[in-house]
Amino acid sequence: MNVARNTVVTLNYRVSDSQGNLIDAGERPLVYLHGGYGGIFEKIEHALEGQAVGAQKEIYLQPEDAFGNYDADLISVEPRNLFPEHIEIGMQFERVTAGGNDGLLYTITDIAEDKVVVDGNHPLAGVALVFSCTVAAVRPATEEELKHGCAHP
Numbered sequence: 001m002n003v004a005r006n007t008v009v010t011l012n013y014r015v016s017d018s019q020g021n022l023i024d025a026g027e028r029p030l031v032y033l034h035g036g037y038g039g040i041f042e043k044i045e046h047a048l049e050g051q052a053v054g055a056q057k058e059i060y061l062q063p064e065d066a067f068g069n070y071d072a073d074l075i076s077v078e079p080r081n082l083f084p085e086h087i088e089i090g091m092q093f094e095r096v097t098a099g100g101n102d103g104l105l106y107t108i109t110d111i112a113e114d115k116v117v118v119d120g121n122h123p124l125a126g127v128a129l130v131f132s133c134t135v136a137a138v139r140p141a142t143e144e145e146l147k148h149g150c151a152h153p
Contacts, residue, residue, distance in 0.1 A: 001138045003051045005035030008151045010137035018128040033141055033151045041066055044131055051135050061129040070126030080114045
């Protein structure tokens with residue numbers, strides 16, 4: 001069976017940046033529902049369309065194809081008293097919007113005496129990536145997977 005819409009695809013993969021630095025060793029296979037369900041970047045999905053088990057691909061992703069361009073407007077300096085007492089650089093939190101909706105995930109990048117710097121960019125925003133993979137398995141999606149829009153283990 002080949003990779004096609006409404007198939008569940010298992011990939012052995014690794015991700016590096018454009019200089020060859022390892023980002024993700026892919027210690028566990030990546031399993032996703034193929035066909036525009038949002039389980040994998042669109043450019044990777046297009047490259048895998050029609051491929052059979054054993055196919056190997058190396059896909060180059062510009063920032064806009066992956067985690068987006070870095071946005072300096074997503075960095076802000078906040079008063080320290082808005083945060084709990086025990087915070088550390090690298091901690092993350094979700095900022096809820098004024099309407100009560102879920103917002104972006106922010107990372108604390110610096111802490112001064114009375115200020116905290118937070119960054120709403122994904123850690124890989126602005127980074128060009130190389131996604132290397134081998135198609136390990138392809139199977140038809142179940143009705144439940146199609147209903148939920150994602151692969152189930």
